[in-house]
Amino acid sequence: MSKKLSLKEEIIDAIADGPRTLELFERYLRNFDLHFSRDEIIKQLSELLDDGMIIVGYPLNSKAEVSKSADDKEINDYWLELTERGREEQQKISF
Secondary structure (H helix, E strand, O other): OOOOOOHHHHHHHHHHOOOEOHHHHHHHHHHOOOOOOHHHHHHHHHHHHHOOOEEEEEOOOOOOOOOOOOOOHHHHHOEEEEOHHHHHHHHHOOO
C-alpha cells in the first residue's frame, strides 16, 4: 500500500473482497502490520453499521449489533458484508 489508510478504509477495503468476521479483520490488519485493538475495530464496525455501509450477512435475518463488549464470543459469529453504500465508499478509496 502506498498510502496509509484509516481503519474505516481498511475495513471497507477488506470487505470488498467478500464477507468477513471480526477474527478475519484482525488477521487482515496484522498481515499489513497494522495494529488496532479489538475495541477500536468493534467501534469502527459499529459506526459502519450505523452509517449503512455494512450489514450482518450471517446469521441471516440477524438484528445483531456489533457494539457488544470485545469479550463477547457471539460477535465472532457475525459475517459482515458491504452494502451498496459501502461499495460506493470503497470506490472512493485511493491507494
